[in-house]
Amino acid sequence: MPAEHVAPVRLYLAVFACLLGLTALTTAIAFADLGRLNTVIMLAIAVTKATLVALFFMHLWWNERLTRVAIGGALAWLLLLIGLTLADVLTRATLG
Amino acid sequence: MAELAPTVAHHFDDAEQQREAATFGMWVFLVTEVMFFGGLFTAYVAYRALYPDAFGHASNHLDVRLGTTNTAVLITSSLTMALAVRAAQVGEAPSRIVRWLAATMLLGATFLGIKLFEYGHKFHEGLVPGPAFTYTGPDARQAQLFFSLYFGMTGLHALHMVIGLALLGWLARQAIRGRFGPAFHTPIENCGLYWHFVDIVWIFLFPLLYLIGRH
Amino acid sequence: MEARAPAVHYLNVDYGVRSWLFTTDHKRIALLYLGTITLMFLIGGIFAVLIRLELLTPAGDLVSADTYNKLFTMHGIVMLFFFLIPSIPAVLGNFLVPMMIGARDLAFPRLNLLSWYIFVLGAAVSLWAMLTGGVDTGWTFYTPYSTSASVTKVIPTAVGIFISGFSSMLTGLNFIVTIHKMRAKGLTWFRLPLFIWAHYATSIIIMLGTPVIAITLLLVALERGFHLGIFDPALGGDPLLFQHLFWFYSHPAVYIMILPGMGVVSELIACFARRPIFGYGFVAASSLMIAVLGFLVWGHHMFTSGQSVYTAFVFSFLSMLVAIPSAVKVFNWTATLYRGSIAWDSPMLYALGFIGLFTMGGLTGLFLACLGVDVHVHDTYFIVAHFHYIMVGGTIMAYLGGIHFWWPKITGRMYPEPLAKAAGLIVFLGFNLTFFPQFILGYLGMPRRYHVYPPEFQALNVLSTAGASILGVGYLLPLCYLLWSLRYGPIASANPWGAAGLEWRTTSPPPTENFPTPPVVVRDAYDLDGVAAAPGEVAVG
Numbered sequence: 001m002p003a004e005h006v007a008p009v010r011l012y013l014a015v016f017a018c019l020l021g022l023t024a025l026t027t028a029i030a031f032a033d034l035g036r037l038n039t040v041i042m043l044a045i046a047v048t049k050a051t052l053v054a055l056f057f058m059h060l061w062w063n064e065r066l067t068r069v070a071i072g073g074a075l076a077w078l079l080l081l082i083g084l085t086l087a088d089v090l091t092r093a094t095l096g
Numbered sequence: 097m098a099e100l101a102p103t104v105a106h107h108f109d110d111a112e113q114q115r116e117a118a119t120f121g122m123w124v125f126l127v128t129e130v131m132f133f134g135g136l137f138t139a140y141v142a143y144r145a146l147y148p149d150a151f152g153h154a155s156n157h158l159d160v161r162l163g164t165t166n167t168a169v170l171i172t173s174s175l176t177m178a179l180a181v182r183a184a185q186v187g188e189a190p191s192r193i194v195r196w197l198a199a200t201m202l203l204g205a206t207f208l209g210i211k212l213f214e215y216g217h218k219f220h221e222g223l224v225p226g227p228a229f230t231y232t233g234p235d236a237r238q239a240q241l242f243f244s245l246y247f248g249m250t251g252l253h254a255l256h257m258v259i260g261l262a263l264l265g266w267l268a269r270q271a272i273r274g275r276f277g278p279a280f281h282t283p284i285e286n287c288g289l290y291w292h293f294v295d296i297v298w299i300f301l302f303p304l305l306y307l308i309g310r311h
Numbered sequence: 312m313e314a315r316a317p318a319v320h321y322l323n324v325d326y327g328v329r330s331w332l333f334t335t336d337h338k339r340i341a342l343l344y345l346g347t348i349t350l351m352f353l354i355g356g357i358f359a360v361l362i363r364l365e366l367l368t369p370a371g372d373l374v375s376a377d378t379y380n381k382l383f384t385m386h387g388i389v390m391l392f393f394f395l396i397p398s399i400p401a402v403l404g405n406f407l408v409p410m411m412i413g414a415r416d417l418a419f420p421r422l423n424l425l426s427w428y429i430f431v432l433g434a435a436v437s438l439w440a441m442l443t444g445g446v447d448t449g450w451t452f453y454t455p456y457s458t459s460a461s462v463t464k465v466i467p468t469a470v471g472i473f474i475s476g477f478s479s480m481l482t483g484l485n486f487i488v489t490i491h492k493m494r495a496k497g498l499t500w501f502r503l504p505l506f507i508w509a510h511y512a513t514s515i516i517i518m519l520g521t522p523v524i525a526i527t528l529l530l531v532a533l534e535r536g537f538h539l540g541i542f543d544p545a546l547g548g549d550p551l552l553f554q555h556l557f558w559f560y561s562h563p564a565v566y567i568m569i570l571p572g573m574g575v576v577s578e579l580i581a582c583f584a585r586r587p588i589f590g591y592g593f594v595a596a597s598s599l600m601i602a603v604l605g606f607l608v609w610g611h612h613m614f615t616s617g618q619s620v621y622t623a624f625v626f627s628f629l630s631m632l633v634a635i636p637s638a639v640k641v642f643n644w645t646a647t648l649y650r651g652s653i654a655w656d657s658p659m660l661y662a663l664g665f666i667g668l669f670t671m672g673g674l675t676g677l678f679l680a681c682l683g684v685d686v687h688v689h690d691t692y693f694i695v696a697h698f699h700y701i702m703v704g705g706t707i708m709a710y711l712g713g714i715h716f717w718w719p720k721i722t723g724r725m726y727p728e729p730l731a732k733a734a735g736l737i738v739f740l741g742f743n744l745t746f747f748p749q750f751i752l753g754y755l756g757m758p759r760r761y762h763v764y765p766p767e768f769q770a771l772n773v774l775s776t777a778g779a780s781i782l783g784v785g786y787l788l789p790l791c792y793l794l795w796s797l798r799y800g801p802i803a804s805a806n807p808w809g810a811a812g813l814e815w816r817t818t819s820p821p822p823t824e825n826f827p828t829p830p831v832v833v834r835d836a837y838d839l840d841g842v843a844a845a846p847g848e849v850a851v852g
């Protein structure tokens with residue numbers, strides 16, 4: 001059974017600062033021309049921000065494994081839906 | 097200050113089982129929300145892959161400053177929400193818990209206000225999909241797809257925010273009555289999970305809708 | 312030994328409409344669902360009757376083409392969304408899941424009641440749409456016909472299905488949390504009845520898949536109503552995008568429909584062969600495997616749609632894989648029968664019927680997984696026969712078997728066994744006469760969703776319609792004798808079948824709290840030690 005964990009205010013403030021910083025970063029980078037890297041970096045930053053919110057604001061870091069499995073499953077399934085659909089969209093015209 | 101001990105429903109063995117069930121239940125619900133928004137993200141990814149230029153041009157019609165501001169507003173509201181939960185966990189006075197909840201509500205309302213302003217602007221610019229759609233740029237047809245997704249995704253997100261505000265109001269009413277403390281704060285915790293999730297959705301919506309084709 | 316009903320149980324503890332409409336007792340909610348879905352089954356059956364009547368003759372002489380389109384659409388929608396998907400989970404699952412794990416109720420009893428109200432609302436909205444004009448898009452709602460060209464009641468029908476999806480998700484949520492958090496002392500995962508494993512896997516599918524069809528139908532409604540054009544080809548929209556989103560749920564939906572039936576069959580086979588299910592671990596794991604693999608194959612509904620040939624290859628291969636866990640179950644059930652002490656009670660007849668008919672339906676699914684075959688039989692009666700073998704020959708047989716098996720527990724009464732055996736045989740014969748000719752028709756090229764056909768197909772169509780009338784009789788019989796048994800059936804004992812399982816260790820009908828004292832589990836799921844060898848005696852231990 002998971003013990004009740006109380007996070008220190010400092011931790012919340014640190015996460016908050018990171019989130020704001022990453023937001024500023026992603027907006028700034030959007031205006032730089034890095035070709036394909038733009039999308040990659042943008043997604044990486046979004047994933048990082050989401051992970052910070054999930055792990056610390058939502059207490060996933062201290063939760064039981066079952067919760068992490070549930071959310072991991074949801075994300076995997078979302079990637080499955082997007083991935084296979086995208087695979088069809090991208091390879092449809094290839095065979096003349 | 098003594099707060100109420102939780103009432104354990106008849107079908108649970110103890111308060112711990114009740115709390116675990118409620119929290120796990122909220123997480124399972126959030127799984128469905130991931131897939132619900134996920135369908136829209138799938139449509140977005142498919143069309144962005146098919147029409148990258150049209151989407152880039154269309155995205156430029158969105159106001160980056162307002163989008164970035166809104167992102168900051170929502171992130172701050174997540175902070176205040178987490179602090180509200182924490183206040184209940186450590187047994188702070190009800191007025192303090194309520195203050196954090198009120199701050200979260202205020203920030204949420206600010207977000208919606210800015211969104212409303214943006215929508216109004218789009219309406220005036222003729223960028224609402226449908227017969228009144230007027231777009232002066234290349235690939236007007238695919239741009240309408242972008243705006244359908246924009247209104248669909250941010251609209252669904254805004255609807256979730258409205259529900260979130262209602263939940264926060266309900267929590268504030270209970271908090272004022274001293275309902276929450278170290279022994280019992282499950283409702284705040286679980287509504288907090290919902291609120292953070294809605295924040296996470298925006299964390300993805302913002303770059304995908306506002307930040308493409310800016311260079 | 313004369314059985315005596317308990318003085319107070321969940322049915323007589325409180326009287327009046329309010330005690331039913333505001334109940335939070337999972338057992339009463341299960342009965343509320345039973346009533347509702349039986350009504351929906353009858354409505355869906357009426358559409359089937361009209362379809363089969365029209366198909367008696369090659370000409371389109373009973374109804375117009377437009378009306379026929381509405382008939383098969385509404386038959387599909389009602390049967391799938393408002394009968395099959397809720398059936399076993401909402402009736403048998405709601406009743407039995409808490410009992411089988413030794414709990415007093417599901418984790419969220421009020422959400423359970425809410426799920427029924429939501430179901431009723433969704434059904435009412437969709438039925439209203441059907442009564443005031445109907446919908447003709449096919450249950451598959453393909454775009455752009457559904458979003459622009461169709462002039463029928465697409466939006467309210469889609470909204471009704473959207474609403475009912477929340478009912479489904481609330482049930483799934485309740486099952487998952489209950490099974491994880493409320494098992495009795497000593498009830499480890501590998502002591503759980505396979506019925507529970509099946510419902511757990513089903514609930515996972517529900518939670519991951521239903522939201523996707525919800526958003527998809529919502530988008531169809533928004534496009535139709537507010538011109539939020541996501542699928543509009545005129546704007547560059549992709550009809551295949553709709554199909555991907557639609558089938559991402561609708562394929563796993565067929566596993567939502569069959570997995571609970573498989574759970575029922577495991578319970579029936581174990582009881583009436585007087586043996587634990589052979590390979591329990593494999594059967595439990597196969598439920599989870601079906602849940603996972605079932606999400607990887609949706610593109611096999613789209614082989615002829617213009618999808619990428621590469622993804623078609625991938626989906627074809629994965630579709631063959633998904634047959635494996637189903638086969639594992641069939642092999643293990645068969646192995647359980649071997650050297651078992653077989654009793655031929657009516658629930659067992661339904662279970663055996665399931666195994667045979669599901670196997671046939673499943674094997675024809677393998678044919679369809681082959682790209683080369685599917686190109687020829689897609690959108691023919693071969694497909695219609697395939698899915699009816701699984702949905703009707705499979706799920707409905709299992710549902711009826713389960714209703715009969717647990718009827719004494721639910722009502723405290725036994726039904727007339729000879730009539731039940733007769734009904735089971737009539738259903739089996741009627742079913743095969745209805746749907747086997749359709750395999751042949753499809754192979755010969757008769758397309759589905761057509762109300763006119765070449766005259767050379769008439770003989771097989773007449774056979775099919777004749778079979779349908781027999782099948783109808785087979786379905787009406789249980790409706791009659793089960794209702795009759797409520798008043799005139801003999802009182803049932805706590806364990807009339809001599810089955811293992813916690814639900815049989817309490818009275819028939821059970822008290823509201825299910826168990827006078829919370830049970831402690833020390834045995835495996837199908838361990839008959841301490842349970843009476845002969846049916847009819849009260850269980851000990």
